[in-house]
Structures are given as structure tokens and as C-alpha cells.
Amino acid sequence: MKNSILTCLVLLFSSFAIAQRVSEKDIPNIVKSTFLLSYPDQTNVKWEKEKENYEASFTIGKTDRSMLVDSNGNIIETEEEISVKKLPAKALAYIKQNYKNIKIKEAAIITDAQGIVTFEAQVTSIDLIFDKQGTYIKSIAD
CATH class of the missing domain: 3.10.450 (Nuclear Transport Factor 2; Chain: A,)
Structure with missing residues (x-):
């Protein structure tokens, strides 16, 4: 205890x-x-x-x-909330396969100082990061 x-x-x-x-x-x-x-x-x-x-x-x-x-x-990065539907199809397929029956809480598009765009999808207490094409990059615990 x-x-x-x-x-x-x-x-x-x-x-x-x-x-x-x-x-x-x-x-x-x-x-x-x-x-x-x-x-x-x-x-x-x-x-x-x-x-x-x-x-x-x-x-x-x-x-x-x-x-x-x-x-x-x-400026390190900027982030903008987006509709889950605006996540790349490949990212949505990854989430559907690896997080079955778990709803995406939030989605965002992130642009870093070099202009590189990534996508973020929050599932449970984890942020999943994808590149511009929707390829999984990493997970970040909230």
C-alpha cells in the first residue's frame, strides 16, 4: 500500500x-x-x-x-487541432489495426521549425506520431 x-x-x-x-x-x-x-x-x-x-x-x-x-x-513547433478524418489514411489504418475498438480522442497537425509536418493522434493516454504520409514514427505517453 x-x-x-x-x-x-x-x-x-x-x-x-x-x-x-x-x-x-x-x-x-x-x-x-x-x-x-x-x-x-x-x-x-x-x-x-x-x-x-x-x-x-x-x-x-x-x-x-x-x-x-x-x-x-x-519557434520549435506549431500544432493545430484537426478532425480525426483529416489524419492520413495510412495512419487511420495503423490505429484501427493496433488499437482495436479504441476511439481517437484528438488529432493534430504539427509543423516543426524546419517545416516538417507530422500528425498526432491521441488514443488512451498515448500520443501516436505519424509522418506526412501516415507512416508510424513513435508513441509518446501523456
């Missing part, structure tokens, strides 16, 4: 270490400037710190988006 409680506490605190909400006043000016150059009209932004990087989450219309920026103001 003690081990179970200890394990739960470790997981709880480690999740805080991965991504922590940050007040906008605590975001470095270079990070805010980079974000505002790309999205000058965004005023309702939620900030989180992920290790040494900053993630800005916001909504345009009804679409959730985010931008990950390093502490020097360099």
Missing part, C-alpha cells in the same frame, strides 16, 4: 515538472515577441513551461492551436 501511494505521488509531481502553467508576466519578452509576430491578434493565451521551453495555447475561431518556443525566442 505504501508503495502504491508513493508511486502515485511521484507520478503526480513528475507531471507538474513536465508542464507547468506560467503567468504571462513570467514569460521572457523574447518569447512573447516571437509569439506575437506570428499571432498579433491573440489576447487570450494560456502559457505553460515545458522543461526549458514555453508553450502558448490559444484558439482561432473554433480551432485549438499551440506554439512551442524556446527561451531564446526560436
